Amino acid sequence: MIFQQIAKLLKTEINSDSYNVGDLLPSEVELSLRYNVSRNTLRKALDILKCEGIIQRKHGSGTFIRKKIFTAHIEQMNSFSEIAYKNGKETSSQIMKFELQPASQAISDALNLTSGELVYYVKRLRFIEDKPAQLEETWLSVSRFPDLTISHMRKSKFSYIEKECNTKIIGTFETFIPTFPSAEIASILHISIKDPILKIQTQALDNSHSPLDYSILHCNIFEFQVKYFFPR
Template identity: 30%
Template sequence: MESPVYIQIHNSIKRDIEAGKWAVGDRIPSERELSVTFGVSRMTLRQAIQTLVDEGILERRVGAGTYVANQKVQEKMSGVTSFTDIMLAQGKKPSSKTVSYHVASPSLSEKEKLQLTEDAQVLRMERIRYADDVPISFEVATVPEELVREFSKPEITSSLYRTLERKAGLTLGGAQQTVTAQVASERIAELLDIKRGDPILRLRQISFLKSGEPFEYVRTQYVGSRFEFYLER
C-alpha cells in the first residue's frame, strides 16, 4: 500500500538531510517553494514539514523560517548515568568547566537530601558541562566530603561517577529525579551562552549507591534547545 503523499514528502526531505543537501542549522526552502517543487498543495506540504518538526529533525523559528535542527542530547531517566558516559555514548566529546569548588557545612536541604549527621561537611561544586565544546548545562552538585576526600579535584570534577566506581569501588544505584520547566536567568544565560528568558529544563536529583545510601544531591539547568529527557518503562 502506497504511503500518503505527505509521508512521501517527509521521507524525501529526510533523505536529503541525511545525504547532506542541508546541514544542521541550514534554512530549508519556504513552504511555497517546496510545494511547487513537490507539486502539492501548501496544506499537504505543511503536514509533511510538521511531521519532521515533531520528530526533532526540523525546527521552526518564529519569523525566520524552518531549519535543520541540532540533534539534542538525550538522557534516559532510569538509574544513575554520568554526563561523561552519556556524551561518549552519543559520539560527543564531554568536558566541563568548574565555576566554584569548596568544602562547607551543608544547607538544611542538602543535609536532609543526603541524610547527613550533625557535624558532616559537604563538597559543593558548580560546573558548566559541555558536549563538543557547546555548553549543555549548569550544575550544582553536593556530595558528602568524607566520600571524596581521598580524591583530587580533577578526578572529581571530570567525572565523579567514574571515580567513585573505578577508584572507590562503589556500585551506583538509582536516583530520584524531578524535572521542571523555567526560563534562564541573566546569570544562567551568560554561563550557557543563551539569551535571558530562553527555555531551561531544571533537574533536581538525589543519587544513591546500590546500598541505598544517598551520595549526591544535584541541581542542574539544561539548555532546552540542546538537551531532552526521555522515559523508558
C-alpha cells in the same frame, strides 16, 4: 535580538520528529510567515544555523538539514559523560567552584548528614563539543569522599564513585522542573532569560539506599535533549 530567538525556535523544530537529516526546510517565504518576521530577520537566523553546521543552503535548491541537535535516547541510568560518549559526542567540564562548606539543613537532609557537617560544593559547566549544555551544582559528603579532587570532577563523577571508591550506584531520584533561567545562568549557558530551561534535581543512591550526592542541573534544551524510555 529577534533573529536569535527565531534561530532557537528553528533548532527546536529541526530537532523534532518532523525532520530528518537531509530534509529540505520550507521556503524563506513560508518560514517568515510562520514566525511572523521579515525575510531579512529570517535570513539572519538561518545564518546562525549555517555557521553552527545545522543547515546547508544551496542556491536554487533551498535549505537542507545537515545535522540535528544532540538528543540521547536513554533506557537506563547514565551519567552526562556516558550519555554523550555512547552517542559519539565529546564532552568537557569547566570547574567554576570547588570548595568546602558546612551543609545547610536542606543539603544535610538530602545527604542524610548532620547539619553543619562539611560537604564539597562543586559548580561546573558541562560542554558537548564545546557548546554549553548543562550547569551543574553538586554537594557530596567530605567524610565519605575524602579524596575527591578537582581533577575527578573535570571527568565523570559517577566513574570516580564506582571505580575509585568501589561504590555501586543502583539508581537516582530525579525531579524535573521546567523554568526560566536567572540572568547569571542565562549568561553562562549563552541563552536568554526568556528561554525555558529544564531544572533537574538528582540524588544518586548506593546499594544500601543511602544518598551519594545531591545535584541541581540547569539544562540548555537548545543544545542537550534526552528522551527517556521507562519499561512498563
